[in-house]
Amino acid sequence: MTPPMLFLVLLALLSLSTCHAHKEATIRELRIAFNQNRLNSRQLVEFYLGEIKKLNPILKGVLEVNPDALYEADRADRERGANVPRSLVDLHGIPVLLKDSIATKDKLNTTSGSFALLGSIVPRDAGIVSKLRKSGAIILGKATLSEWSNFRSLSTPSGWSPRGGQGKNPYVLSATPCGSSSGPAISVAANMAAVSIGTETDGSILCPASFNSVVGIKPTVGLTSRAGVIPVSPSLDTIGPICRTVSDAVYVLETIVGFDYNDRDATKKASQYIPYGGYTQFLKADGLKGKRIGVVRNPFFVFSNGSNLHQVFENHLQTLRHEGAILIDNLEIKGITTISNATASGEAAVAIAEFKIAINAYLKSLVGSSVRSLTDIIAFNNKFSDLEKIKNFGQDIFLAAEGTNGIGDLEKAAIANMARLTREGYEKMMVENRLDAVVSPRADISPVLAIGGFPAISVPAAYDNKGVPVGICFSGLKGSEPTLIEISYGFEQATNVRKIPTFLP
Numbered sequence: 001m002t003p004p005m006l007f008l009v010l011l012a013l014l015s016l017s018t019c020h021a022h023k024e025a026t027i028r029e030l031r032i033a034f035n036q037n038r039l040n041s042r043q044l045v046e047f048y049l050g051e052i053k054k055l056n057p058i059l060k061g062v063l064e065v066n067p068d069a070l071y072e073a074d075r076a077d078r079e080r081g082a083n084v085p086r087s088l089v090d091l092h093g094i095p096v097l098l099k100d101s102i103a104t105k106d107k108l109n110t111t112s113g114s115f116a117l118l119g120s121i122v123p124r125d126a127g128i129v130s131k132l133r134k135s136g137a138i139i140l141g142k143a144t145l146s147e148w149s150n151f152r153s154l155s156t157p158s159g160w161s162p163r164g165g166q167g168k169n170p171y172v173l174s175a176t177p178c179g180s181s182s183g184p185a186i187s188v189a190a191n192m193a194a195v196s197i198g199t200e201t202d203g204s205i206l207c208p209a210s211f212n213s214v215v216g217i218k219p220t221v222g223l224t225s226r227a228g229v230i231p232v233s234p235s236l237d238t239i240g241p242i243c244r245t246v247s248d249a250v251y252v253l254e255t256i257v258g259f260d261y262n263d264r265d266a267t268k269k270a271s272q273y274i275p276y277g278g279y280t281q282f283l284k285a286d287g288l289k290g291k292r293i294g295v296v297r298n299p300f301f302v303f304s305n306g307s308n309l310h311q312v313f314e315n316h317l318q319t320l321r322h323e324g325a326i327l328i329d330n331l332e333i334k335g336i337t338t339i340s341n342a343t344a345s346g347e348a349a350v351a352i353a354e355f356k357i358a359i360n361a362y363l364k365s366l367v368g369s370s371v372r373s374l375t376d377i378i379a380f381n382n383k384f385s386d387l388e389k390i391k392n393f394g395q396d397i398f399l400a401a402e403g404t405n406g407i408g409d410l411e412k413a414a415i416a417n418m419a420r421l422t423r424e425g426y427e428k429m430m431v432e433n434r435l436d437a438v439v440s441p442r443a444d445i446s447p448v449l450a451i452g453g454f455p456a457i458s459v460p461a462a463y464d465n466k467g468v469p470v471g472i473c474f475s476g477l478k479g480s481e482p483t484l485i486e487i488s489y490g491f492e493q494a495t496n497v498r499k500i501p502t503f504l505p
């Protein structure tokens with residue numbers, strides 16, 4: 001199909017779906033419709049399955065749909081009808097789409113987009129999936145991603161995997177969807193699911209959220225359990241929501257945080273940050289009032305010549321002030337050049353060494369699998385090099401990881417370096433200026449947050465001259481989610497930038 005043809009087809013699809021009553025409903029709206037008997041979970045799942053059938057052949061955001069989704073919906077409807085206590089919980093009866101690296105013990109595969117893991121049998125649901133099921137959420141399916149969460153090769157395209165193909169940005173089809181949690185972001189942006197969950201090591205929630213005009217929360221490392229999630233680097237990995245609105249993302253966050261025996265050290269430590277009464281209390285329209293927000297212009301407020309984004313972001317800073325925030329402008333993160341370079345900071349050395357240990361442990365934990373180690377995956381990729389497109393993209397990161405040998409002197413020095421950069425850079429700036437948060441465009445600040453284990457929220461902020469979405473990122477120190485939610489929600493309510501996908505060619 002030529003691009004103009006494709007555009008016409010998509011316009012037709014779009015107009016079909018906009019007639020539908022459930023277009024872009026929020027969790028709050030869905031719950032009201034449930035309560036008033038205007039909608040049930042079966043109808044909702046049928047709606048999303050229909051949207052997936054129409055849109056997914058082009059967008060490739062969904063990898064598998066759950067054959068039991070309608071069964072789970074019927075059960076939710078029965079429970080609601082019988083007024084069982086959990087049917088009052090926010091996510092009860094709401095369909096959730098999961099990045100394909102998040103394990104489910106059901107008919108769905110968990111493969112990180114690779115054929116190497118197709119047919120593997122996981123021992124149990126991932127920790128966050130257990131929490132979702134306990135709340136009565138419906139597992140709608142698995143979303144596409146950058147294969148192995150972008151950790152196979154430096155050359156693999158963002159949003160591409162051998163199983164899922166190339167995910168498309170629903171605003172401008174030729175633009176990147178960004179990764180690695182591309183499928184969750186694409187799918188909620190195009191309303192193929194109510195809400196979704198992705199993972200981030202360095203930018204993998206914040207960047208796709210920015211590029212697909214949706215909200216992404218990267219939680220403090222350990223706030224959400226990583227157990228049962230195909231790992232990259234356990235000291236950096238975190239699991240978080242990708243949704244259309246801040247409030248939807250907060251409902252999901254609320255459901256998935258907390259202690260999990262199978263990731264006990266990290267989740268126990270971070271559970272100190274969970275506020276009494278949960279996170280939804282921070283969805284306050286005046287959430288920006290009195291917040292001290294740092295503006296780090298160098299190197300983040302950089303836009304190409306002639307871009308509308310200079311002005312849009314200046315206006316956003318003005319809006320933040322207008323809504324009662326106190327902006328501390330022109331701050332610097334000491335060592336930012338080093339921090340932004342994963343080789344120089346030590347992040348790359350730590351990530352590849354941890355990856356080898358963690359992926360081997362994950363593969364060993366499987367009940368059934370044709371690959372049991374990183375060595376096996378590398379051999380699989382070589383054997384099925386056409387299937388995995390090894391000739392196009394290689395597997396250089398895998399090979400580098402395979403060459404590591406645990407956490408030795410080099411890795412310990414790298415860990416110490418990352419800690420020092422964090423202490424002398426971001427933390428010092430935050431503390432000295434008594435900041436509640438830092439504001440920056442896009443996801444460019446992600447390495448700072450990765451090496452520090454810090455949280456952030458990306459909110460839709462702009463569309464560039466070509467119509468490609470751009471997010472605004474509010475980040476903070478560990479455990480600052482309540483404040484970041486207040487700020488993000490305040491910004492979202494004051495600006496309301498997000499619009500439905502444009503499907504431009």
Ligand SMILES: *[C@@H]1O[C@H](CO)[C@@H](O)[C@H](O)[C@H]1NC(C)=O
Nearest residue numbers: 064065067107108109118119
């Ligand atoms: C999981 O993969 C198998 C192939 O091993 C396939 O037959 C099955 O349909 C997949 N499951 C789903 C839910 O798509």
Ligand SMILES: *[C@@H]1O[C@H](CO)[C@@H](O)[C@H](O)[C@H]1NC(C)=O
Nearest residue numbers: 302303304305306307308310
């Ligand atoms: C951007 O535009 C200004 C003035 O219009 C010019 O001086 C500058 O060299 C340009 N910068 C780049 C990177 O093109």
Ligand SMILES: *[C@@H]1O[C@H](CO)[C@@H](O)[C@H](O)[C@H]1NC(C)=O
Nearest residue numbers: 337338340341342343344345
């Ligand atoms: C990143 O750091 C490495 C090692 O310190 C250096 O060799 C490399 O040139 C740097 N890359 C960039 C883009 O500055």
